[in-house]
Amino acid sequence: MRIMVLRLGHRLPRDERVTTHVCLTSRAFGAEGVIYSGQKDNSLEASVKRISDNWGGKFSIDYEAKPIARIEKMKKDGWAVAHLTMYGMPLPEKVGEIAGKGRILVVVGAEKVPAEVYQLADFNIAIGNQPHSEIAALAITLDRLQGGKELERAFQSNFGGASISLEPAEKGKKIRKA
Amino acid sequence: MRIMVLRLGHRLPRDERVTTHVCLTSRAFGAEGVIYSGQKDNSLEASVKRISDNWGGKFSIDYEAKPIARIEKMKKDGWAVAHLTMYGMPLPEKVGEIAGKGRILVVVGAEKVPAEVYQLADFNIAIGNQPHSEIAALAITLDRLQGGKELERAFQSNFGGASISLEPAEKGKKIRKA
DSSP: OEEEEEEEEEOTTTTHHHHHHHHHHHHHTTOSEEEEEESOOHHHHHHHHHHHHHHOSOOEEEEOSOHHHHHHHHHHTTOEEEEEEEEEEEHHHHHHHHHTSSEEEEEEOSSOOOHHHHHHOSEEEESSSSOOOHHHHHHHHHHHHTTTGGGSGGGGGGSTTOSEEEOOOSSSOOEEEO | OEEEEEEEEEOTTTTHHHHHHHHHHHHHTTOSEEEEEESOOHHHHHHHHHHHHHHOSOOEEEEOSOHHHHHHHHHHTTOEEEEEEEEEEEHHHHHHHHHTSSEEEEEEOSSOOOHHHHHHOSEEEESSSSOOOHHHHHHHHHHHHTTTGGGSGGGGGGSTTOSEEEOOOSSSOOEEEO
Protein backbone atom coordinates (compact mmCIF):
# COMPACT_ATOMS: atom_id res chain seq x y z
CA MET A 1 0.00 0.00 0.00
CA ARG A 2 1.23 3.46 -0.91
CA ILE A 3 -0.16 6.49 0.92
CA MET A 4 0.27 10.18 0.06
CA VAL A 5 -1.34 13.11 1.90
CA LEU A 6 -2.66 16.30 0.32
CA ARG A 7 -3.10 19.26 2.67
CA LEU A 8 -5.39 21.91 1.14
CA GLY A 9 -5.48 25.65 1.74
CA HIS A 10 -2.42 26.32 3.93
CA ARG A 11 -2.62 29.89 5.30
CA LEU A 12 0.15 31.94 6.90
CA PRO A 13 0.63 32.50 9.77
CA ARG A 14 -2.60 30.85 10.90
CA ASP A 15 -1.87 27.25 9.82
CA GLU A 16 1.89 27.14 10.45
CA ARG A 17 1.78 24.74 13.34
CA VAL A 18 -1.28 22.75 12.31
CA THR A 19 0.19 22.02 8.87
CA THR A 20 3.48 21.06 10.52
CA HIS A 21 1.54 18.58 12.66
CA VAL A 22 -0.18 17.25 9.51
CA CYS A 23 3.22 16.67 7.89
CA LEU A 24 4.87 15.05 10.91
CA THR A 25 1.86 12.82 11.55
CA SER A 26 1.94 11.73 7.90
CA ARG A 27 5.62 10.89 8.18
CA ALA A 28 5.44 9.13 11.57
CA PHE A 29 2.51 6.97 10.44
CA GLY A 30 3.88 5.74 7.15
CA ALA A 31 2.76 8.11 4.38
CA GLU A 32 5.52 8.58 1.81
CA GLY A 33 5.01 12.30 1.48
CA VAL A 34 2.84 15.39 1.75
CA ILE A 35 1.70 17.73 -0.99
CA TYR A 36 0.36 21.05 0.28
CA SER A 37 -1.54 23.87 -1.41
CA GLY A 38 -2.55 27.39 -0.39
CA GLN A 39 0.33 29.66 0.51
CA LYS A 40 3.87 28.54 -0.27
CA ASP A 41 5.81 28.21 3.00
CA ASN A 42 9.58 27.76 2.81
CA SER A 43 9.90 27.62 6.57
CA LEU A 44 7.43 24.70 6.76
CA GLU A 45 9.35 22.83 4.07
CA ALA A 46 12.69 23.42 5.79
CA SER A 47 11.34 22.30 9.13
CA VAL A 48 9.88 19.05 7.73
CA LYS A 49 13.08 18.32 5.79
CA ARG A 50 15.23 18.94 8.86
CA ILE A 51 13.19 16.49 10.94
CA SER A 52 13.28 13.87 8.16
CA ASP A 53 17.05 14.26 7.85
CA ASN A 54 17.61 13.86 11.59
CA TRP A 55 15.05 11.15 12.30
CA GLY A 56 15.59 9.06 9.19
CA GLY A 57 13.58 7.40 6.45
CA LYS A 58 12.29 8.91 3.24
CA PHE A 59 9.59 11.55 3.26
CA SER A 60 8.80 14.19 0.67
CA ILE A 61 7.15 17.59 0.94
CA ASP A 62 5.98 19.26 -2.21
CA TYR A 63 4.04 22.49 -2.89
CA GLU A 64 1.17 22.47 -5.42
CA ALA A 65 -0.46 25.71 -6.58
CA LYS A 66 -3.29 23.86 -8.39
CA PRO A 67 -4.56 21.14 -6.05
CA ILE A 68 -7.71 20.32 -8.04
CA ALA A 69 -5.67 19.65 -11.18
CA ARG A 70 -3.26 17.59 -9.07
CA ILE A 71 -6.09 15.45 -7.68
CA GLU A 72 -7.40 14.89 -11.21
CA LYS A 73 -3.95 13.89 -12.43
CA MET A 74 -3.35 11.50 -9.53
CA LYS A 75 -6.75 9.86 -10.11
CA LYS A 76 -5.74 9.26 -13.74
CA ASP A 77 -2.51 7.74 -12.44
CA GLY A 78 -4.49 5.23 -10.37
CA TRP A 79 -4.65 6.87 -6.95
CA ALA A 80 -7.88 6.46 -4.96
CA VAL A 81 -8.87 9.72 -3.25
CA ALA A 82 -10.10 9.68 0.36
CA HIS A 83 -11.17 13.14 1.53
CA LEU A 84 -11.50 13.44 5.32
CA THR A 85 -14.49 15.55 6.36
CA MET A 86 -16.91 15.50 9.30
CA TYR A 87 -19.72 15.51 6.68
CA GLY A 88 -18.64 12.17 5.20
CA MET A 89 -19.39 8.50 5.78
CA PRO A 90 -18.13 6.82 8.99
CA LEU A 91 -14.59 5.47 8.55
CA PRO A 92 -15.42 1.98 9.93
CA GLU A 93 -17.99 1.51 7.12
CA LYS A 94 -15.45 2.29 4.37
CA VAL A 95 -11.98 1.48 5.65
CA GLY A 96 -11.89 -2.04 4.19
CA GLU A 97 -12.76 -0.79 0.73
CA ILE A 98 -10.21 2.03 0.89
CA ALA A 99 -7.47 -0.24 2.23
CA GLY A 100 -8.07 -2.51 -0.78
CA LYS A 101 -6.72 0.20 -3.10
CA GLY A 102 -3.05 0.04 -3.91
CA ARG A 103 -2.46 3.78 -3.89
CA ILE A 104 -4.36 6.12 -1.60
CA LEU A 105 -4.33 9.92 -1.62
CA VAL A 106 -5.66 11.16 1.73
CA VAL A 107 -6.95 14.75 1.43
CA VAL A 108 -7.27 17.02 4.46
CA GLY A 109 -8.62 20.55 4.27
CA ALA A 110 -8.16 23.71 6.24
CA GLU A 111 -11.11 26.06 6.95
CA LYS A 112 -13.21 25.76 3.77
CA VAL A 113 -12.86 22.97 1.22
CA PRO A 114 -14.04 23.63 -2.38
CA ALA A 115 -17.16 21.67 -3.41
CA GLU A 116 -15.17 20.12 -6.27
CA VAL A 117 -13.11 18.15 -3.75
CA TYR A 118 -16.23 16.40 -2.42
CA GLN A 119 -17.16 15.51 -6.01
CA LEU A 120 -13.70 14.37 -7.09
CA ALA A 121 -13.15 12.25 -3.99
CA ASP A 122 -13.73 8.52 -4.33
CA PHE A 123 -14.52 8.54 -0.61
CA ASN A 124 -15.67 11.33 1.69
CA ILE A 125 -14.86 9.96 5.10
CA ALA A 126 -15.83 11.11 8.59
CA ILE A 127 -13.74 10.28 11.63
CA GLY A 128 -16.79 10.93 13.78
CA ASN A 129 -19.43 13.44 12.63
CA GLN A 130 -18.33 16.10 15.12
CA PRO A 131 -16.04 19.08 14.66
CA HIS A 132 -12.52 18.27 15.81
CA SER A 133 -9.14 18.24 14.05
CA GLU A 134 -7.79 17.27 10.66
CA ILE A 135 -4.66 16.06 12.46
CA ALA A 136 -6.71 13.67 14.59
CA ALA A 137 -8.71 12.51 11.56
CA LEU A 138 -5.55 11.90 9.55
CA ALA A 139 -3.86 9.99 12.37
CA ILE A 140 -6.77 7.61 12.90
CA THR A 141 -7.20 7.08 9.16
CA LEU A 142 -3.53 6.16 8.69
CA ASP A 143 -3.71 3.88 11.74
CA ARG A 144 -6.82 2.06 10.52
CA LEU A 145 -5.64 1.76 6.91
CA GLN A 146 -2.45 0.05 8.03
CA GLY A 147 -4.03 -2.12 10.71
CA GLY A 148 -2.00 -0.42 13.42
CA LYS A 149 1.40 -1.68 12.23
CA GLU A 150 2.84 1.85 12.33
CA LEU A 151 2.63 1.76 16.14
CA GLU A 152 4.72 -1.41 16.50
CA ARG A 153 8.40 -1.36 17.45
CA ALA A 154 9.36 -3.05 14.19
CA PHE A 155 7.96 -0.15 12.18
CA GLN A 156 10.76 2.08 13.46
CA SER A 157 13.13 0.22 11.11
CA ASN A 158 11.48 2.23 8.30
CA PHE A 159 13.34 5.25 9.59
CA GLY A 160 16.80 4.18 8.46
CA GLY A 161 19.75 6.54 8.24
CA ALA A 162 18.67 8.51 11.32
CA SER A 163 21.15 10.55 13.33
CA ILE A 164 18.78 10.32 16.30
CA SER A 165 16.36 7.60 17.40
CA LEU A 166 14.59 6.49 20.57
CA GLU A 167 14.45 3.31 22.58
CA PRO A 168 11.01 2.88 24.26
CA ALA A 169 11.24 3.62 28.00
CA GLU A 170 8.91 3.11 30.97
CA LYS A 171 10.18 6.36 32.56
CA GLY A 172 12.35 9.12 31.21
CA LYS A 173 14.17 9.18 27.87
CA LYS A 174 16.45 6.73 26.06
CA ILE A 175 18.02 8.56 23.15
CA ARG A 176 20.44 7.00 20.64
CA LYS A 177 22.65 9.19 18.52
CA ALA A 178 24.37 7.85 15.42
CA MET B 1 -14.66 3.84 31.49
CA ARG B 2 -14.20 7.51 32.33
CA ILE B 3 -11.57 9.55 30.44
CA MET B 4 -10.27 13.02 31.23
CA VAL B 5 -7.51 14.87 29.35
CA LEU B 6 -4.87 17.15 30.88
CA ARG B 7 -3.15 19.54 28.46
CA LEU B 8 0.11 20.86 29.96
CA GLY B 9 1.90 24.15 29.27
CA HIS B 10 -0.53 26.09 27.07
CA ARG B 11 1.28 29.15 25.63
CA LEU B 12 -0.28 32.21 23.99
CA PRO B 13 -0.46 32.86 21.12
CA ARG B 14 1.66 29.89 20.03
CA ASP B 15 -0.61 27.06 21.16
CA GLU B 16 -4.00 28.66 20.52
CA ARG B 17 -5.02 26.42 17.67
CA VAL B 18 -3.20 23.28 18.76
CA THR B 19 -4.83 23.36 22.20
CA THR B 20 -8.21 23.97 20.56
CA HIS B 21 -7.63 20.84 18.48
CA VAL B 22 -6.69 18.93 21.66
CA CYS B 23 -9.97 20.01 23.27
CA LEU B 24 -12.19 19.25 20.26
CA THR B 25 -10.53 15.89 19.69
CA SER B 26 -11.08 15.02 23.36
CA ARG B 27 -14.75 15.95 23.07
CA ALA B 28 -15.39 14.24 19.72
CA PHE B 29 -13.77 10.99 20.90
CA GLY B 30 -15.53 10.59 24.22
CA ALA B 31 -13.46 12.24 26.94
CA GLU B 32 -15.66 13.96 29.50
CA GLY B 33 -13.53 17.06 29.75
CA VAL B 34 -10.19 18.81 29.43
CA ILE B 35 -8.09 20.41 32.13
CA TYR B 36 -5.39 22.75 30.81
CA SER B 37 -2.41 24.42 32.46
CA GLY B 38 0.09 27.05 31.37
CA GLN B 39 -1.44 30.38 30.40
CA LYS B 40 -5.11 31.01 31.20
CA ASP B 41 -7.00 31.54 27.92
CA ASN B 42 -10.56 32.86 28.12
CA SER B 43 -10.92 32.79 24.36
CA LEU B 44 -10.06 29.08 24.22
CA GLU B 45 -12.60 28.34 26.95
CA ALA B 46 -15.31 30.36 25.20
CA SER B 47 -14.63 28.68 21.89
CA VAL B 48 -14.82 25.15 23.35
CA LYS B 49 -17.99 26.00 25.30
CA ARG B 50 -19.63 27.46 22.19
CA ILE B 51 -18.94 24.33 20.18
CA SER B 52 -20.19 22.09 23.00
CA ASP B 53 -23.37 24.15 23.29
CA ASN B 54 -24.06 23.99 19.55
CA TRP B 55 -23.03 20.40 18.91
CA GLY B 56 -24.45 18.84 22.06
CA GLY B 57 -23.39 16.51 24.83
CA LYS B 58 -21.56 17.33 28.02
CA PHE B 59 -17.96 18.44 27.98
CA SER B 60 -16.03 20.48 30.52
CA ILE B 61 -13.02 22.75 30.19
CA ASP B 62 -11.20 23.77 33.32
CA TYR B 63 -8.00 25.77 33.94
CA GLU B 64 -5.43 24.49 36.47
CA ALA B 65 -2.51 26.64 37.58
CA LYS B 66 -0.83 23.74 39.43
CA PRO B 67 -0.95 20.68 37.15
CA ILE B 68 1.50 18.56 39.17
CA ALA B 69 -0.62 18.93 42.31
CA ARG B 70 -3.71 18.18 40.23
CA ILE B 71 -2.17 14.95 38.89
CA GLU B 72 -1.25 13.92 42.44
CA LYS B 73 -4.77 14.63 43.65
CA MET B 74 -6.39 12.72 40.80
CA LYS B 75 -4.12 9.72 41.43
CA LYS B 76 -5.27 9.72 45.07
CA ASP B 77 -8.85 9.81 43.79
CA GLY B 78 -8.24 6.62 41.78
CA TRP B 79 -7.36 7.97 38.31
CA ALA B 80 -4.68 6.09 36.35
CA VAL B 81 -2.33 8.51 34.59
CA ALA B 82 -1.27 7.85 30.98
CA HIS B 83 1.26 10.41 29.75
CA LEU B 84 1.67 10.47 25.97
CA THR B 85 5.29 10.96 24.88
CA MET B 86 7.40 9.75 21.99
CA TYR B 87 9.92 8.53 24.59
CA GLY B 88 7.44 6.09 26.13
CA MET B 89 6.43 2.46 25.63
CA PRO B 90 4.54 1.49 22.47
CA LEU B 91 0.77 1.90 22.90
CA PRO B 92 -0.09 -1.61 21.59
CA GLU B 93 1.99 -3.13 24.42
CA LYS B 94 0.10 -1.25 27.14
CA VAL B 95 -3.36 -0.40 25.86
CA GLY B 96 -5.03 -3.47 27.40
CA GLU B 97 -3.68 -2.70 30.83
CA ILE B 98 -4.66 0.97 30.61
CA ALA B 99 -8.14 0.17 29.30
CA GLY B 100 -8.63 -2.06 32.35
CA LYS B 101 -8.57 1.01 34.60
CA GLY B 102 -11.92 2.56 35.42
CA ARG B 103 -10.75 6.17 35.31
CA ILE B 104 -7.99 7.35 32.99
CA LEU B 105 -6.30 10.72 32.93
CA VAL B 106 -4.55 11.17 29.57
CA VAL B 107 -1.77 13.78 29.82
CA VAL B 108 -0.45 15.60 26.72
CA GLY B 109 2.35 18.13 26.85
CA ALA B 110 3.39 21.11 24.83
CA GLU B 111 7.08 21.83 24.10
CA LYS B 112 8.83 20.66 27.29
CA VAL B 113 7.26 18.40 29.90
CA PRO B 114 8.61 18.50 33.48
CA ALA B 115 10.49 15.35 34.57
CA GLU B 116 8.03 14.95 37.44
CA VAL B 117 5.29 14.08 34.96
CA TYR B 118 7.26 11.07 33.68
CA GLN B 119 7.70 9.93 37.28
CA LEU B 120 4.11 10.51 38.38
CA ALA B 121 2.64 8.82 35.31
CA ASP B 122 1.46 5.24 35.72
CA PHE B 123 2.15 4.83 31.99
CA ASN B 124 4.44 6.76 29.66
CA ILE B 125 3.08 5.84 26.27
CA ALA B 126 4.45 6.36 22.76
CA ILE B 127 2.20 6.50 19.72
CA GLY B 128 5.20 5.66 17.57
CA ASN B 129 8.70 6.71 18.69
CA GLN B 130 8.92 9.52 16.15
CA PRO B 131 8.24 13.24 16.56
CA HIS B 132 4.74 14.09 15.39
CA SER B 133 1.73 15.64 17.13
CA GLU B 134 0.11 15.47 20.54
CA ILE B 135 -3.24 15.78 18.75
CA ALA B 136 -2.52 12.68 16.67
CA ALA B 137 -1.27 10.80 19.72
CA LEU B 138 -4.35 11.73 21.73
CA ALA B 139 -6.73 10.74 18.93
CA ILE B 140 -5.23 7.29 18.47
CA THR B 141 -5.07 6.69 22.22
CA LEU B 142 -8.75 7.56 22.70
CA ASP B 143 -9.64 5.40 19.69
CA ARG B 144 -7.72 2.37 20.95
CA LEU B 145 -8.88 2.71 24.56
CA GLN B 146 -12.51 2.63 23.46
CA GLY B 147 -12.09 -0.07 20.82
CA GLY B 148 -13.14 2.31 18.08
CA LYS B 149 -16.71 2.77 19.25
CA GLU B 150 -16.41 6.56 19.10
CA LEU B 151 -16.28 6.32 15.29
CA GLU B 152 -19.59 4.46 14.98
CA ARG B 153 -22.84 6.15 14.01
CA ALA B 154 -24.45 5.13 17.30
CA PHE B 155 -21.86 7.12 19.26
CA GLN B 156 -23.36 10.35 17.94
CA SER B 157 -26.31 9.81 20.31
CA ASN B 158 -23.92 10.89 23.08
CA PHE B 159 -24.20 14.43 21.74
CA GLY B 160 -27.76 15.06 22.87
CA GLY B 161 -29.30 18.54 23.01
CA ALA B 162 -27.44 19.73 19.90
CA SER B 163 -28.73 22.63 17.85
CA ILE B 164 -26.74 21.30 14.89
CA SER B 165 -25.82 17.76 13.86
CA LEU B 166 -24.77 15.91 10.72
CA GLU B 167 -26.13 12.98 8.76
CA PRO B 168 -23.27 11.01 7.13
CA ALA B 169 -23.16 11.67 3.36
CA GLU B 170 -21.34 10.10 0.41
CA LYS B 171 -20.97 13.52 -1.25
CA GLY B 172 -21.64 17.01 0.05
CA LYS B 173 -23.23 17.96 3.37
CA LYS B 174 -26.36 16.87 5.21
CA ILE B 175 -26.90 19.26 8.09
CA ARG B 176 -29.75 19.02 10.61
CA LYS B 177 -30.71 22.01 12.69
CA ALA B 178 -32.84 21.66 15.80
